[in-house]
Each structure stands twice: as structure tokens, then as C-alpha cells.
Amino acid sequence: MATLIIKGKSGTEYTFYVHKLPVSFKKTGGVYLYTKLLDNKKTHSYIYLGITGDLSERFDDHHKAECIKREGGTHLCAFTESNKTRRESIEEDLLVSISTKCNEQKK
DSSP states (O other): OOEEEETTSSSSHHHHHHHEEEEEOSSSOEEEEEEEEEETTTTTEEEEEEEESSSSSTTTTTTTTHHHHHTTEEEEEEEEEHHHHHHHHHHHHHHSSSOOOSSSHHH
């Protein structure tokens, strides 16, 4: 399975598993990142980063679905983490490190 390694502002590297949309997951918490695979088939454009207590929830009704669709989302990358506090910490670490099209940037 393909992976995407993203370094947070803290220097910590997070390994996300890359899934072509549509995708379904087992019930587990995690950090997720919608991306668009670019024409070179090697680089991902980051669209939206978020957290959830249950990756098995359907993403069809996602509150940023319109933006994700407009930006051409092709993949959902997932980093599993069951601890809510840890998920929130990872999300913050990454959002100050990367640029996404649909998150409010915290830089």
C-alpha cells in the first residue's frame, strides 16, 4: 500500500496510508487528509486535513465536501490514532506545517 510521509512543525514525521477515493475504513480514530494526485502521479496536492473518532464514518456528508470536490480530491490518506488528545496534537502540528486548500491556515 502506498504511503505519504508528512513532517509536522515539530519535526515529527507521520506516515499516512494512501487510499484512492471512494474508500471505506474499519472503525478507528485517526487523522485524515484529502489529496489530489497530480499529473506526474507521484506528488499529492493537499486539500483538507481533519480528525475523527471513527474513520468508518461515511465522508459523503463531510462539511468541506464542496471544497474537496471543487479542488478535485482523488485520495484520502489516513493516519490511525485512537487517542483524541493525540489526534488533536497531530492535527495542529501538521496544519502549521503544510498548506491545504480547504482548511483555514494557522501559520
